[in-house]
Amino acid sequence: MTLSSKLLAYRKADAIGDxxxxxxxxxxxxxxxxxxxxxxxxxxxxxxxxxxxxRDGHTCVDLDRIGEWSGTIDQTAxxxxxxxxxxxxxxxxxxxxxxxxxPGERKPFIVxxxxxxxxxxxxxxxxxxxxxxxxxxxxxxVLLGGPGTGKTTEVARLMISRIEQxxxxxxxxxxxxxxxxxxxxxxxxxxxxxxxxxxxKVLAAVAAxxxxxxxxxxxxxxxxxxxxxxxxxxxxxxxxxxxxxxxMLSSSHMHQLLSSLAPTAEILLVGDPDQLASVxxxxxLADIAxxxxxxxxxxxxxxxELKTQYRxxxxxxxxxxxxxxxxxxxxxxxxxxNENTTDIRWIDPSNEKNLASLTxxxxxxxxxxxxxxxGDPLVALATQRxxxxxxxxxxxxxxxxxxxxxIETRLGTRAGSVWYAGRPIMITRxxxxxxxxxxxxxxxxxxxxxxxxxxxxxxxASIIRVPTTRLEDVATVHALTIHKSQGSEYSHAVVIxxxxxxxxxxxxxxxxxxxxxxxxxxxxxxxxxxxxxxxxPIRRASGLASRL
Numbered sequence: 001m002t003l004s005s006k007l008l009a010y011r012k013a014d015a016i017g018d019x020x021x022x023x024x025x026x027x028x029x030x031x032x033x034x035x036x037x038x039x040x041x042x043x044x045x046x047x048x049x050x051x052x053x054x055r056d057g058h059t060c061v062d063l064d065r066i067g068e069w070s071g072t073i074d075q076t077a078x079x080x081x082x083x084x085x086x087x088x089x090x091x092x093x094x095x096x097x098x099x100x101x102x103p104g105e106r107k108p109f110i111v112x113x114x115x116x117x118x119x120x121x122x123x124x125x126x127x128x129x130x131x132x133x134x135x136x137x138x139x140x141x142v143l144l145g146g147p148g149t150g151k152t153t154e155v156a157r158l159m160i161s162r163i164e165q166x167x168x169x170x171x172x173x174x175x176x177x178x179x180x181x182x183x184x185x186x187x188x189x190x191x192x193x194x195x196x197x198x199x200x201k202v203l204a205a206v207a208a209x210x211x212x213x214x215x216x217x218x219x220x221x222x223x224x225x226x227x228x229x230x231x232x233x234x235x236x237x238x239x240x241x242x243x244x245x246x247x248m249l250s251s252s253h254m255h256q257l258l259s260s261l262a263p264t265a266e267i268l269l270v271g272d273p274d275q276l277a278s279v280x281x282x283x284x285l286a287d288i289a290x291x292x293x294x295x296x297x298x299x300x301x302x303x304x305e306l307k308t309q310y311r312x313x314x315x316x317x318x319x320x321x322x323x324x325x326x327x328x329x330x331x332x333x334x335x336x337x338n339e340n341t342t343d344i345r346w347i348d349p350s351n352e353k354n355l356a357s358l359t360x361x362x363x364x365x366x367x368x369x370x371x372x373x374x375g376d377p378l379v380a381l382a383t384q385r386x387x388x389x390x391x392x393x394x395x396x397x398x399x400x401x402x403x404x405x406x407i408e409t410r411l412g413t414r415a416g417s418v419w420y421a422g423r424p425i426m427i428t429r430x431x432x433x434x435x436x437x438x439x440x441x442x443x444x445x446x447x448x449x450x451x452x453x454x455x456x457x458x459x460x461a462s463i464i465r466v467p468t469t470r471l472e473d474v475a476t477v478h479a480l481t482i483h484k485s486q487g488s489e490y491s492h493a494v495v496i497x498x499x500x501x502x503x504x505x506x507x508x509x510x511x512x513x514x515x516x517x518x519x520x521x522x523x524x525x526x527x528x529x530x531x532x533x534x535x536x537p538i539r540r541a542s543g544l545a546s547r548l
Contacts, residue, residue, distance in 0.1 A: 006041050009080055010048075014071035017055075020048035027108055031098040039099075042081060043092040047099070050109055050116050053541065054281040059125055059251050061116040062541035063089050086114040115543050121281070124255035128284065129547035131258040137298040139261075141268045144289055145306030146322070147489065147515040151270050152185070154306065155242060156192035158268070162240060163202045173238040174211035177248040177278075179430050179437020181487045182211040183459075185244045211244070213430075213437070214253055218260055228256055235262035245487055246271035251282025251542075274326050275512045276486060276538075283540040291548035299548055317341030318514065318521050325511045330534045334527065345522045349398065349499055358522065362389060362403075362494065363410040366478055370411065370422025373445050377456040377463050380443045384424050388490040389479035390513050392497050392505050398524075403479035403496065419453055419468045421446035426480065429473035434466055439484065441477060444468070482513040493517035497525030497533065505529065507537040 010016050024047045028039060039047070049061045049069055061069065063086035073080050083089060093100045093111055101107030103122065110117045117125075132140055141158075145151045163170050174189070176182040193206050217236070219229025230236050243249070243257070246269040261267060273289035292303035309319055317336055321344060324332035337346040347354045365387045372380040393399035411420075423444040427436045442457035442464075455471060457464045477484075482495070495513035498505060510533045514521060523530070 003041065003044070006080075007044060007048075010045055010071075010073075013073045013080065015069065015073060015082075016045060016048035017052060020051040023051055024048050027099060031096070037095055037097070039096055040092045042083065042089060043096055043100075046089050046093055046116055047109055050118055053118070053121065057277065057279075057281050057283070057538070058541040059117070059121045059282050060112075060541050060543060063114045063116060065539075065541070068539070089116075090114070112543065115541070117543075121251070124251050125542070125544050125547065128251065128254055128258055129544060131261060132288070132548060133298050137302045139264075139266045140299065140302050141266070142288055142292065142299060142303040143268065143270045143306070144273055144285075144303065146272050146274065146309065146326075148310045148518075149306040149308060150310055151306060152188045152244075153192050153196070154304075155244075155268070155270060156189055156196055156198070159189075159206065159240075159242075160193065160196055160198045160202050163205050164199065170205065171237060171239045172205065172209045173217055173236065173241045174209055174244070175214050175217040175241070176211055176244040176487075177214055177253070178245070178439050178487070179213050179427075180439025181245040181248070182213050183437055183440065184487055185211040187459075214243070214249070214257060217241075218256060228260070230260040231256070232259050234260075236260045236265065237262070238265055240266050240268070242268045242270065244270045247273055247275050247283075247285040248278050248486065249282075249284055250278035250280035251284055251544075252280065253278070254282070254284045274508060275515075276483060276508050277540065279483070281540075282544075283538065283542060284544065286540075287542055287544040288548065290545040297548055317344040318517055321521070322511060322514050325507060325514060325534055328507060328534055328537065330531045333530070333534055337523070337530075343517075343520055345520075347522065347524045348526050349524055350526065355524070358494070358524065359406065359410075362387075362478075363407055366407050366411060366422070369424065369443065370420070373421035373443055374447075377443070377445055377465075378458075380422075380445060381456065381458045381463070384441065384443050386491040387494075388477075388485070388488075388492075388516070389494045389496065390482045390485050390516060391479050392482055392495075392509060392513070393502065394481055396498065398496055398498050400479045400481055404476050407478040408476070419444055419455075421453065424477045425455060425471075425474040426477045426484065427471075427473065428475050431471075431473070434470065435464065436466070439487075442466070482509055482516075485516050486512060488516060489518055490516055491518050492520040492522070494522040495524065497523075497529050499526070499529070501529060501532045505533045505536070507534055510534065 007021050024044060053061060067084055070082050073082050090111055099107060100109045100111060103110060103112050108119055110119050110122045112122060143151055143154055174185060176185050190206055193203060220227055271285050273286040277283040277286060288299060291297045292299040321333055321336045324336060347358055349355055369383050372383045389403055391400045391403060395401050421444055425442055427438055427440040430438050440457055442455045444455050446453050453468055455466045455468060493516040
């Protein structure tokens with residue numbers, strides 16, 4: 001069997017991809033100009049796996065867990081060679097001296113212990129660890145906590161203290177990974193500062209430093225070289241940088257942020273390590289949290305975790321379910337669901353009667369929103385935030401597309417136009433001209449008095465009115481994905497899981513969906529699917545925790 005046919009067998013087993021094979025083949029062809037060493041099949045596959053890492057959210061290939069990367073290959077049948085010992089892979093790789101190196105060398109692939117990296121990924125991880133650890137981590141603070149544990153209140157208290165004690169004006173930057181998270185950070189922080197009876201000096205400082213996206217903070221311009229204005233040679237001009245929703249930061253974005261810190265700057269990372277990680281590679285906040293739990297870690301004394309729950313009653317079913325899911329305790333989670341608590345309703349999708357009843361309830365809420373869309377915009381926005389359908393998947397009958405189609409079909413003539421009154425929409429791309437961010441949610445209104453149809457968005461206690469003709473990048477959100485709901489909260493959240501197991505459905509996804517609910521949670525999913533989600537935590541290969 002030729003090398004190409006062997007690699008084709010690995011591709012058919014979904015262990016590697018066509019693009020990976022093509023890229024490695026090109027690198028091997030280039031290396032043949034300086035060496036006669038041909039890669040073995042195992043070395044070839046390992047390099048393909050390293051190229052695949054970013055697509056799967058990893059920063060490296062963890063050779064100690066190589067069995068998890070084998071796709072559909074039956075490792076006991078021996079139809080394809082798939083060693084389970086890390087040393088067997090490393091022995092084949094280190095022979096390729098023109099392609100594979102050790103830390104400190106400039107080679108496409110780097111073997112570091114029992115991990116295989118792309119050279120760039122290793123450099124990013126090393127810099128993150130280096131910056132977080134320098135000066136005994138005295139410039140770093142980490143604030144962890146689940147939804148509703150008072151993280152923003154603690155940030156407000158810190159800022160009040162620092163601003164009041166500072167002799168010279170403190171240069172503060174507030175940022176978050178998404179525009180939606182940044183907007184919410186600004187609004188909530190201003191409210192918390194006022195609640196904490198902050199002085200006029202503090203309120204003015206906070207008002208002068210509205211939160212931005214990480215990209216805006218770093219001066220990102222896609223068509224410029226370098227793409228980021230701020231970096232190693234041009235540090236950010238701030239004394240204190242606060243990053244909210246840090247769990248959503250990828251390894252690359254954290255690398256760019258930390259490389260832009262001035263030597264004297266302080267950074268505060270805020271987030272929930274148990275929520276969904278970045279859609280890109282890395283799980284930086286989770287790695288930081290893991291390292292902080294080790295007493296010898298420099299970050300151990302720089303990390304604080306809030307555990308008291310304020311969003312929902314600590315004795316509620318929602319709190320108990322969230323705790324069980326976060327702990328990976330399937331038995332406890334199912335016990336909570338079977339208790340029939342007043343704040344949780346569990347519907348098995350095979351129960352057609354109960355599912356039909358829920359569908360009627362969802363459609364009734366959509367109809368109510370359509371009615372409110374002819375009146376007060378603030379009331380309509382509040383109505384939209386009270387009830388939200390959240391799906392694990394985008395497509396399929398139990399996904400966002402299926403539920404949005406079902407709801408709009410049931411709305412009938414109200415959905416006859418794209419811009420019908422009561423249509424909830426989400427901005428899907430930042431619109432600086434309108435001061436709207438990706439993730440902002442509004443409602444299509446049909447005002448009385450002859451005014452044309454428009455869309456309203458909430459901005460604190462005020463609203464932004466936008467003609468429909470000025471909006472292009474939007475999506476209907478009678479239902480939206482759990483991913484898109486991160487950072488939001490709803491009085492009643494309806495969390496809908498797929499009708500079968502899915503690689504997307506993880507413990508973190510379920511936990512994030514559950515904790516969007518304040519007063520009422522409806523969970524749609526079979527016992528088998530729920531149990532499989534709880535049993536499948538996101539496991540991203542990374543060496544950051546051990547470096548810290």
